[in-house]
Structure formats: structure tokens, C-alpha cells
Amino acid sequence: MQSSKQTAVSQVAFLSVQDVLDLVSRVGIESFIKGLANTIEDDFKRWAQFDKSPRFAAHSPEGVIELMPTSDGQRFSFKYVNGHPKNTLLGLQTVTAFGVLADVDSGYPVLLSEMTLLTALRTGATSALMATYLAPANSTCMALIGNGAQSEFQAFAFRTLLGINTLRLYDVDTNASKKCQANLIQYGFDVTICTSPEQALVGADIITTCTADKRNATILTTDMVKDGVHVNAIGGDCPGKAEIDKALLLRADVFVEYEEQTRIEGDIQQLAADFPVIEMHNVIAGHTAGRTTQTQLTIFDGVGFATEDFSALCYVHKLMKQYLSVKELELIARPDEPRNLFGLFKAHNQTCKVA
Template sequence: MRLLTINHIRDLMRQYGLQAFLRDLTTRVKSDFSRWDEFAKSERHATHFEHGVIELMPCSDQAHYSFKFVNGHPGNVQKGLPSILSLGVLAEVETGMPILVAETGIMTALRTAAVTALGARYLARRDSRRVGIIGCGAQAEFQLLALANEFPIEQVNYLDIDPHAAEKFARNLSTQVWRMQQKQNPESLLEGIDILVTATASRKKVVLFRADQIIPGMHIHALGGDCPGKTELPPQLIDRATVVVEYLPQTRVEGEIQNRQGATAPVELQSLVRQNHPGRQHDSEITLFDAVGFAVEDFSALMLLEELAVAHDIGESIQLLAIPPEPKNLYGYLID
């Protein structure tokens, strides 16, 4: 079994390159969504607490099984901890033997960004150059880097109620070629942009802007609303937009469309990838990707991570499980 700690993940990114990894992960996610019917799928198992949520996200095809343990605790930042902590396991289906245990907090951010890029490939106008992002927390930089693999970004408008987060975001992306403009309110941020990413961490239903502030032709990628009672957008916007989701049974409970039950007919991303739906159909169309995160994406990330770790000889081989020389003699293996 291979163990990948955060230090191993950092080594891999230094060797392989973050931009290259995002590009290849986007390709892997697209490939896995194209074989949608091969996966055993289910909604994530979520246990909600006063302070946050802890979730298990399983997925498998006929060769590999994966699951991710992940939390969502917005208050962790005040305790010096990330709001999202995660680990993932990849196992062989034939034997049930785990082959990889990995830190997946970083992978969660990377696969979330890869899905943003993939969705925008089908839903944003091809001439998109200007991006706005509301929420400059832990996922923000990855969102822009993934989108930059799809579009020649020229300008980024950004907004966060936390000035330290906004400053961090601008500092981390200061070497990029696009112009960075900090905005003080959603109205000014929305002016002239082609793609909007909403990535806030509030645990309640908020409305970041008015529906009539979204102009025809804009693409919105909403990723902050990802559990019951946690949304970011005005419900009226859903009525105006072509709405795409990852896995409809899960998004109906957790996504923006929980505020508009029965009022819209969302399309799953797999339908776009498999060319059963055209995605954006005209330049004046408003498109919305209601993204909550789905286990197939974690499967894609763990599979790519395993392949690259082997290819670059990164990670540590560990014996975590009891595997006695005589498989039926567990007692003797323990006491000898």
C-alpha cells in the first residue's frame, strides 16, 4: 500500500507542475464522466453537527473502489485549521486490497477546479476573457489556474469580505499575466465579466447579488452551496439559466436548486460530456453550473494521483493491514 502525505503531494506538484496536473486532471474527469454508466454511484453520506459536517464519498467501477473522508467546518479558520480536511483511499475491486491512502484536502481543491474548467468548456462563451470570483478562500487560486487552461484570461475581478483573504489571493496570483482588480461590492465585480465563480463558505442561505444583475451571455459556476440550507444565488436566477449539475439526486438536496424544487429541469454534466446535450446553445444564453462536488471526481483524482506517484516514485510503502502468512491464522499472527 502506498501512503501519500501532504509532503509527498507537494513533492509531486513540484516535479510535475501544478498547471500540468490541473490540465491532466480535467482530462481524467472528462474521461470518467464519459463512461458514467460504468460507475456505481450514490449520494455522499453526510452527518451534520453544530460546528459543521463530516462526509463519506464512495465510488467504484469494476476495477477500483474509492472513498473520501471530508469535513466542512467554516469555523476552523479561527482555530488555525483549514475548513476542509480530507483523506482518500483507493482499493482494488478484485481483492478489496487498498493500494493508496492519500491526503486529499489539496486534491479536493484541485478536482473542484478541474470540474469548473470542464463545465466552462461546455457552458461559457468561447470568447470569454474576464472572470469574476466572489470568495477568495482556499479554493480560489486553483479556480483561476484551471480556467486559464481553457480560456486566455485577461482580467480577474475579485471580492471577499475578509481583507486578508483578498490580499492573499492577489499576492499568490501576482505573477500571472491577467489584470487583477479588487472590488468592494458585487455590483462592481459583475460589470463586464464573462464568467462568474461563487466560492463562499457561509453555512446558511445567502444572496450574493440580484438576479437582474446577471447579463445575457454570462456563465456562473456556483460551488459554495454544497449542503442543505447553504446556498449563494438568488432563486430567480435558476429560472433564467440553463442549469447543469453533477449528479441530480445529490444536487437536489445540496445545491442551489434546493431553492427551486420542481421549477427547473437541470442537465447532468455527463450528458454534455457524452454529447447528449449541446451545452451552451447561443451567445446570449445564461448558463449555471450548480456544483456541489461528486465522488466520481475524487475517483478521478485518486487514480491520477496513484499513476503519477508510481511513475515519479513518490510516496511511502507501508503495511497498514494485517496480512498473515497463513490467511486463516489471525490469532497466531497477533500473538507470535
């Protein structure tokens, strides 16, 4: 039975939700984020090697389901991800995800992984990575506006990569801020809950906005933000969903992941198509400057790009072998003779009759 299964099936490694919780706990969340950010950075440095396209999106009245494929010519990955803001009313996640890594030469998948947690981790890692190029020197304090599922991951990533330990929280729902505070203070963060966005910005070197409403909600207006700060705007990430006042964008130097996608999904969807933006791979590779002066207002208009998920999948695929006992899924049929796919039925029926 075992031997018949081995010949009939090509195994695909599987990382469940519990496996990712295990993996991150064993590695340590800050070490995990550091390694992930390094992988994302290395992949941005070889940007030209990746096939890039805006994601495929199926919109419905309640939300969106997206497929985000990319490839570096050796490995192919895609992520399935949804965005349904009203899900929280039903006790479900706004964003859930899973992804697959495959071998380009054979076309065979090699890893299926949960990506709800991995997306949260890679989004934090990406934001903080970009901020290492864009945030003012010696930043110590971050305003965190929107204290939902993504907020703690931003906090850990910014502490890991930039040493930010002081957080000023604001959310329209104080319960969200309290949840975020409770999660973070036990890890030694210095956390203040604020009663307005304005109050949250006091003393902040970095402003992170990660709100979830699927509408153009202006979280930051231009009069609220002083020169010299870095705005990490990651909540405006689909058509009709923005967080940043147009006038604030016009004042700033705006940095993006992949211009073609961000024009559709990012906060810059509010601006003319020729508003100048800088793709971060140019900054990371050293072709273009990031922050050049202490008074510069920088904005990272982050929407999340397929290469970041590729990086995350490659990273956990490597790590899991070291830290976990790898589980496998019988996802791909593998008959002894490739052209004899039908023969699997015969082999199966014989096995069943014998058993």
C-alpha cells in the same frame, strides 16, 4: 525482522500532504490540472459504469463530516471530507479531506492520500472542465467572488483550460482578496480587487462564486447578472447553504453533476423538485448540448461528486510512481496463511523475544 514484516503486512501506498505538494510542483500546477481535468472528463464519459449514491453526511452544530464512495466495478474509492466554516477562527481549515483507492476484486486498499489539496485541485479542474462546455466563446475575464482557500485553484484551472487571465476579485473580507491577489500576480494573472460584487461583475464573461458560509447567503441576485454569461456556482454545496438568488436560477439553464445529490445540496435546493436541470455527463458525452447561443445564461451548480475524487485518486496513483519515491503504510495485516491471523501474535512475540 524485515522479512517478518514483509510477510505480515500488505503495504498500502501513502501520499502525504508534502508528497502532493512535491508531485504538483514537479509536474507543474497547470500540467497537473490539465491531466486531472482530462481524467475527470474521461470518467464522466463513462458515467454509466459508476456506482452512484448521494454522499453519507453526519451533521453536527458546527459542521458536517461526509463519506463519498463510488466504484467503476474495478476500483472503489471513497473520500472523507469535513465542512466546518467556523474552523478558520481556530486556525483550522474549513474543508479537509483524505481518500482511499481500493481494488474491487480483492477488496484491498491500494492508496491512502491526503485530499485537502487534491479536493481543491479537482474542484478547480471540474469547474473549468464544465466551463469548456458552458462558457461563452472567447471568454477572457472572470469575476471571482469569495477569495478563500478555493479561489486560486479556480483561477489556475480556468487559465489552464480556457485561457482566462483577467480576474476581478471580491470578498466580504478584503484581506482574503489581498491574499488571493498576492498569490496570483506572481504567476502573471491580471488581478483587480473590487469593492462590491457588482463592480466585480463588470466585463466578466464568467462569474465564479466560492463562498463558505453555512447559510443561504444570496451572493448573486438576478438583476446583477446579464444574459450571455456563465455562472460557476460552487460554494452552495450542502443543505441550508446557497449562494444564488432563486430568481437567477429560474432565468438560467442549470447544469449539475449528479441530480439526486444536487437537489439536496446545491443552489437548486431552493427550487421545486421538478425544476429541469441537465446532468453534465450527458453534455460531455455529446448527448445533450451545453451552451447553444451567445445570449444564453448558463449556471453550473457544482457541489462536488464522488467520481471526481475517484478520478483524482486514480490520476495521482498513476503519476506518483513516475515522480515520487512511493512510501508505504503498514495498514493491512497479511499473515502467511490467511486463516492464521492469530498466528501474527505468535510470530510477533517470537521476534520481540529474539530482538
